[in-house]
Amino acid sequence: xxxxxxxxxxxxxxxxxxxxxxxxxxxxxxxxxxxxxxxxxxxxxxxxxxxxxxxxxxxxxxxxxxxxxxxxxxxxxxxxxxxxxxxxxxxxxxxxxxxxxxxxxxxxxxxxxxxxxxxxxxxxxxxxxxxxxxxxxxxxxxxxxxxxxxxxxxxxxxxxxxxxxxxxxxxxxxxxxxxxxxxxxxxxxxxxxxxxxxxxxxxxxxxxxxxxxxxxxxxxxxxxxxxxxxx
Ligand code: MN
Numbered sequence: 001x002x003x004x005x006x007x008x009x010x011x012x013x014x015x016x017x018x019x020x021x022x023x024x025x026x027x028x029x030x031x032x033x034x035x036x037x038x039x040x041x042x043x044x045x046x047x048x049x050x051x052x053x054x055x056x057x058x059x060x061x062x063x064x065x066x067x068x069x070x071x072x073x074x075x076x077x078x079x080x081x082x083x084x085x086x087x088x089x090x091x092x093x094x095x096x097x098x099x100x101x102x103x104x105x106x107x108x109x110x111x112x113x114x115x116x117x118x119x120x121x122x123x124x125x126x127x128x129x130x131x132x133x134x135x136x137x138x139x140x141x142x143x144x145x146x147x148x149x150x151x152x153x154x155x156x157x158x159x160x161x162x163x164x165x166x167x168x169x170x171x172x173x174x175x176x177x178x179x180x181x182x183x184x185x186x187x188x189x190x191x192x193x194x195x196x197x198x199x200x201x202x203x204x205x206x207x208x209x210x211x212x213x214x215x216x217x218x219x220x221x222x223x224x225x226x227x228x229x230x231x
Contacts, residue, residue, distance in 0.1 A: 011057040013087070013108065014064035016143040016223055022087055022105065025195030027055040027139055028186060029083075029112055033176050033201025040204050050177040050185055055112075055134045060197070063110075063140035064223065068230040071211050072135055075115035078229070080209055081202035082160035082217045084153075084172050085110035085141050086179055088198070093191040100183035101152050103192065109219045110141035111160075111227060112199050116208070139199065142217075142225040152179065156220040158203060162213050170203030172219065177201075 012021040030052055032038040035045035061069055071078060089105030112133070119132025155173035159166060177185065182198055209215060211231045218224040 011060045012062070013060065013141055014062055014143040015106070016064075016145050018146075022144055023195045024057045024060050024197055025193050027057065027059060027197045027199065028052050029055060029133070029199040030177065030182055030201040034170060034174050034203040035176060036170070036174075036204035037202055037206065040206070045176070047176055050182060052186060053129050053133055055139050058136045059134065059139040061137050061140040063225040063227055064143035066226040066228070067140060068228045069113065069137045069140055070230050072113075072115060072138070074131070075117055077115070077117040077208050078210070079114040079116040079206050080160055080162065080167065080215050081112040081114055081206050082158060082168050083110050083112050083199045083202050084158060084175075084179075084219050086183075086198050086200065087144055088183070088192050088196040089194055091191060091193040091196075093187050095184050095187040095192070097180055097184045100180040101147070103183055104147050104152065104179065106144040106146040107150070107153060107219075107222055108142045108144045109217045109222050109225050110139060110199055111215065111217060111225070112202060113138040113140070114206075116206075140225060140227045141197070143223045145222055150221060153219070153221055154178070156222075157218070159218045160205070161216045162207075162209055167207050168203055168205035172200070174203065175200060
């Protein structure tokens, strides 16, 4: 096959203790999946069906080692959202809830970095969230741990600190929609494909970072991430 241009780079993630890497296809993100975060965003945390938005593969940054991400343009309110991330190994559509975990390759710690000012302006005008959420380097993600090695965590402390001070602290047991439910529900609307990533939503405590800040994100049982905001 002759390509008119050099093919765009494949975006991949580190897999802990493995030589092979995980190729990223699409990144789906769940909105407002912890009740306390829904409240801080001014929304009713009732158990409405989950909703999703997407980030492009160029959003993904391998954060398996300490890494920097650039402060993005056109924002004065650049927010951290610490999230449990899962990776899809096997695609499918209309995946039954009871089989959903069989499609999961593994788990990692990730950040859904957000231009909050642009997101809220779009939200309030009924416009898409793209400018707030879907930009380059907006999804630093740590090393994946394979489900075959660690199982499927249903409860684990999730935490984010900035410059050593805790900003977000919760437990993934508080997810309104579980990993299984997110996979099954999403697959009713869109056939999942190998390489897809799902970011499961952030707990309360989101807030702004500025150039020079160092974010440390943890989910118990997974590899922590350290992400510095560069100028
Ligand atoms: Mn998020």
